Amino acid sequence: MNAQQAEVYLLSKPESSIDYPFGDEVKVFKVKGKMFATLAIGKMGKGDDEGKQDWWMNLKCDPNEAFALRDLFEAVIPGYHMNKKHWNTVILNGSIPVGEIERMIDNSFSLVVSKLSKKDQKSILLHL
Template identity: 75%
Template structure:
């Protein structure tokens, strides 16, 4: 999955908006004004020095976060995020697209589950109809 495919998939999530609160280099994806993903070229939109892979931060269950880091070398603790709750996924082609989509889905749902019941219902209703 490349950054354009990731962006497109992130925007398919119900009530998702793209915002740039940290500058035009860092895409921030929010549901009901709550961040569930970021997407930038390397470290905070500056590249990583050697390569120009895109980095995506995704919220994650703490136990699963560690497991994913053990399985995939391109999943690292969340860059500039709470490292227990966020992973950075380096989009270097080494992770199957379906797995990245699953991680995106989980991040989205983790954020939605922290919302009020009313907000949850309006979002989950859209998911049920997909």
């Protein structure tokens, strides 16, 4: 999955929107004003120490699953600039199957929606 595909998939979630609270380099995806993903080139739009320009996507994750995914995939690391217990960074370098990335996005979205008010949850669940 590349960055454009990720963005399209993130924005396909019901009532999702994009915001730029950290500057133009970091796309923040929200549902009902709550962040469920970020997308940037490398470390918050800066690339990595070796000058690589892979896109990095932060996703919320169940803590137990977060650690398991880091063990399974080299391109999944603790959430960059995030709570490392609840967030993973997925490096979009082509090494993770598209279906697995979509599943991680779905889980992040669901975790955030589950913390919304019952009214907001119902309005979103109507679209799933």
